[in-house]
Amino acid sequence: MDVLKIATAGSVDDGKSTLIGRILYDTKSLTSDKLEAIEKTSKSKGYDYLDFSLATDGLVAEREQGITIDVAHIYFSTAKKSYIIADTPGHVEYTRNMVTGASTSQAAIILIDARKGVIEQTNRHFFINNLLRIKDVVVAINKMDLVDYSEETYNAIKADFEELMAKRDYQDQKITFIPVSALKGDNVVNKTDKMSWYTGPTLLDHFEALDRKDIFNVGTPRFPVQYVIRPKTDEHHDFRGFAGKVYGGELSVGDEVVALPSQTRSKIKDIYFYDKKYQTASRRSSVTITLEDEINISRGDMLVRAEDLPTIDKQFTATISWMDSNKLTPGKKYVVQHGVNKVLAKVDNIHHKINPDYSGIDTDVEGLGMNDIAQVTFKLNKPIFYDKFKDHRTNGSFILIDTQTNSTVGAGFIS
């Protein structure tokens, strides 16, 4: 059984919280005390239906304004899978939350109100999911009950969306259209008899059917060293283990590896997970590796297979998503955190802004404001070891940290 993390995107009033509430309700994931609380609050607000958004909007300000402000994580499981839904707000001003939610997700739901069809917001939601290279996207056309479950309406929206798909950068992204009514529960978890013209799976069935190859990319193994373990006890006197997480592929005992940046070669001697030795360290496992030779490695260094070197460079160009109210301008310095490695970076050049609604680029740019997406070149004070984002989702991404406020102010995807 796997964990599948799904990011959701929808505009205000598209019914995103209702959809999530519906999934929880129909999979019997809402406990009776939570359901009771929802019933109580719905009633006190004078609603004659259950307001499922109350299950997800956790902050006082959210409940007051009836909107979702921050990414919330919602958990449920079926016999097949464990699910985490990242409920990301869809307002224009909260693009950063969508990028954040999508960055840790393997699948996404884009919600469209059947009465409104594809709107400017839809373009943005799709753009971000495509930029983040989410492998599996469901376009859920919601509120079908309000358009008389019309096949014609569904087909028209689908055709509009397909026009957008032609413009996308990441063409291999798999996209599935599903007509639903979150309020009535049609095609969310349970099949409906109201749309006999639709023969595809329900939303949940679609996700249940995904397996590992549908959601994960296979790349080359990268092992950024997080921490060096030196117990200095009598029993483990000479133990020098490199602790970290394996990304993109597998590493095995006997593999010839190169330590970066020193470019020293060695072989993997042992792979430990806790006190047990293993022959292979699988993708995303947090292991401790020892080497045949004693070489100098510290946090931020990287072990890679000798035949599979990443790019080692003191500059790179990336698509960045700016998330701060202070502007990014050429010449400014930031900390680039690339995995567990940190280097100082200077903005060398902002090439152009990319309009996330697919309306083109803007080359006359002086600086970047909150929610801008742009192509930027950075110069670094030390080389980093990176892959292109399209080849390696982990080793091709980074965050930007403001040196004054220490805040995370942007995310980048190396081109």
Add this chain to the structure above:
Amino acid sequence: MSQDTSHINALENEAIYIFREVAAQFEKPVLLFSGGKDSITLVRLAQKAFWPAKIPFPLMHIDTGHNFPETIEFRDRLVEELGLELIVRNVQDSIDQGKVKEESGRYSSRNSLQTTTLLDAIEEFKFDACIGGARRDEEKARAKERIFSVRDDFGQWDERNQRPELFDMLNGQIELGQNVRVFPISNWTELDVWSYIKEEEIEIPSIYFAHKRKVFLRDGLIWSHSDYVYQEEDEEVLERMVRFRTVGDMSCTAAVFSDATDIESVVEEIRDSSISERGARIDDKRSEAAMEKRKQQGYF
């Protein structure tokens, strides 16, 4: 290697990664230990993260003085067996120093008083990272919590202005005086924790298993009969088979009727349960936003 075949293993790998980030990014981390199942799980994960070295930070217990005695015995034994350093700070001291005032009446509890004692201890030891066992599935304000959650000089949580967390990159950069609350099992559910305890054969305090206890009923909840819990004269003491699903103070933790005397039956019971874990937390019933308010003030 069979490590990432199950979703529990995926969560375990994620938690180990977070522990290592804490050790690498901070100078004075501490693990907040309550003696409950979540913090016991944290200790096991920390052991795994740093083996064969010892856990490179101490544990700290903010003791309300109203704990279940079984929890305290368990705590002391665990620390001794693993050779860990344990710091204890007492809510009673904060009361004696006049920093907080004991609540009175029917629903009095020392639960929210812990915040002051905790913040004082953080300042005393200059801790820059406090590792806790909170989970996002527990409560809806916690669902918005980051894995590295920055607190200001007053220990407060600014929920409207949190740092975005992208991929698995954790930004632990802070200013002097600030600290970070770290939640390695953010993405675990209650059932995940129990399944892990079962799979790993982790020892937990006996009160998590069904036992005979003197209790009384109020507001549909089962309260422990104890010196620490205010009880009306007409609230009748009963002896029943109960267990605890969540363990805080005796004054804020309600029991559930149960016959689950071993870990297998506990996991079974949780899987079939239709009530959430915090449904038995008297402290959360105070209002819809009870947890959010406590968190803003610096609570765990």
